[in-house]
Amino acid sequence: MTTNSELLARARVHIPGGVNSPVRAFNGVGGEPLFIERAEGSRIYDVSGRGYIDYVGSWGPMIAGHAHPDILAAVKQAAERGLSFGAPAPGEVTMAEKLCELVPAMDMVRMVNSGTEATMSAVRLARAATGRDRIIKFEGCYHGHADSFLVKAGSGALTLGVPTSPGVPAVLADLTLTLPFNDAEAVRQCLEANVGEVAAIIVEPVAGNMNCIPPAEGYLQALRRLCDEHGTLLIFDEVMTGFRVALGGAQSLYDVVPDLSTFGKVIGGGMPVGAFGGKREYMEQVAPTGPVYQAGTLSGNPVAMAAGLANLDLISRPGFYEDLEAKTTMLVDGLRDAAQAAGVPMAFSQVGGMFGLFFTEATEVTCFDEVMACDTERFKTLFHGLLDAGVYLAPSAFEAGFVSSAHTEDDIRETVAAAADVLKTF
Numbered sequence: 001m002t003t004n005s006e007l008l009a010r011a012r013v014h015i016p017g018g019v020n021s022p023v024r025a026f027n028g029v030g031g032e033p034l035f036i037e038r039a040e041g042s043r044i045y046d047v048s049g050r051g052y053i054d055y056v057g058s059w060g061p062m063i064a065g066h067a068h069p070d071i072l073a074a075v076k077q078a079a080e081r082g083l084s085f086g087a088p089a090p091g092e093v094t095m096a097e098k099l100c101e102l103v104p105a106m107d108m109v110r111m112v113n114s115g116t117e118a119t120m121s122a123v124r125l126a127r128a129a130t131g132r133d134r135i136i137k138f139e140g141c142y143h144g145h146a147d148s149f150l151v152k153a154g155s156g157a158l159t160l161g162v163p164t165s166p167g168v169p170a171v172l173a174d175l176t177l178t179l180p181f182n183d184a185e186a187v188r189q190c191l192e193a194n195v196g197e198v199a200a201i202i203v204e205p206v207a208g209n210m211n212c213i214p215p216a217e218g219y220l221q222a223l224r225r226l227c228d229e230h231g232t233l234l235i236f237d238e239v240m241t242g243f244r245v246a247l248g249g250a251q252s253l254y255d256v257v258p259d260l261s262t263f264g265k266v267i268g269g270g271m272p273v274g275a276f277g278g279k280r281e282y283m284e285q286v287a288p289t290g291p292v293y294q295a296g297t298l299s300g301n302p303v304a305m306a307a308g309l310a311n312l313d314l315i316s317r318p319g320f321y322e323d324l325e326a327k328t329t330m331l332v333d334g335l336r337d338a339a340q341a342a343g344v345p346m347a348f349s350q351v352g353g354m355f356g357l358f359f360t361e362a363t364e365v366t367c368f369d370e371v372m373a374c375d376t377e378r379f380k381t382l383f384h385g386l387l388d389a390g391v392y393l394a395p396s397a398f399e400a401g402f403v404s405s406a407h408t409e410d411d412i413r414e415t416v417a418a419a420a421d422v423l424k425t426f
């Protein structure tokens, strides 16, 4: 049998860092990344066959658990009809209809292959529609790895300590104005200092790439108001929050209508998928109806559409989100009690099936500076203690956690008991 260490050594020869996405490398926590051989329900299994209760869920898509039989059946059926046609196919139409039904802010949608493609394309469209070049994003928010977004970015960029990446041309980075999350006054001042120049504000409505930070009360509404006042488009990047925090995404939960929305993760059911959409007046500017170029060899892939549609069916069932939220609450409450019992100061956050845990004396964490003030050494100890006990958290203090409908109450009790054991040693 090939061991984890052998695989890692081989991987490092031909893959930078041995991984195909940096945050997987365990740089944020130390130690060797686990090579996963299979996954089922709430668990992933490493190459030695050891199982772990998984709170990463492939970074969000596996909201109904791993290897769900309905999704597998849909994928198998679609694959048997052909893997890719490079021509329109019925599944894309059903997907577009379903997304526009679930997200009333979207009249039209374009399928792409990743969240990065979705956000990059949405910004291009916003720039074209407004005739302006600047965008506003928020510190610690991550919108994928397109050049305009790798300025004070979250997720793996933050874990690696390179929130602003080399290779991004300064002239482009200068067009990205970065402000603190949850501070509407900073946005007002910035828009007033750049009148007629800001094409779009792009925001993760719940920040999930610097741990998990919900929007302050009224914050998203204030962004909407400010965008209207300044002729700036509001883009909700719902690649993570879309269908994770509610059916209809964060925009339905907080009742704010963005001009453009981006999706990924859950709408692909584990296959590589993204989407951007919005009002007809904007989306009709996308090629071929309009001049804003956007394309993709595999976009709308029939197997990916089948997986995504099967996932959307599962999450549309009555009671799905109530159950998901109840499980997430059970987990967060259990962890909070364990921290209190151990006398370890911690703060927690939760929105729908997303959660965050912070080692801090503060009662809540609301922005990037406060995240950076948290104790990452303590996170590392908790991470490795849990891993030893068979629980897999994201290998970074800057990522949100995800619960799936496949997690059982026993899984959660086991997780909380394991966390309590680790926290007692602090």
Ligand SMILES: Cc1ncc(COP(=O)(O)O)c(C=O)c1O
Binding pocket: 114, 115, 116, 117, 119, 142, 143, 144, 145, 204, 208, 209, 237, 238, 239, 240, 241, 264, 265, 274
């Ligand atoms: C909010 C958000 N936007 C965009 C992306 C980019 O998506 P992808 O990794 O599929 O390119 C991610 C995740 O990586 C994300 O969490």
Ligand SMILES: N[C@H](C=O)CCC(=O)O
Binding pocket: 021, 022, 023, 024, 059, 142, 155, 156, 208, 209, 240, 399
């Ligand atoms: N935080 C990222 C997505 O939401 C993590 C995925 C990755 O970069 O590999």
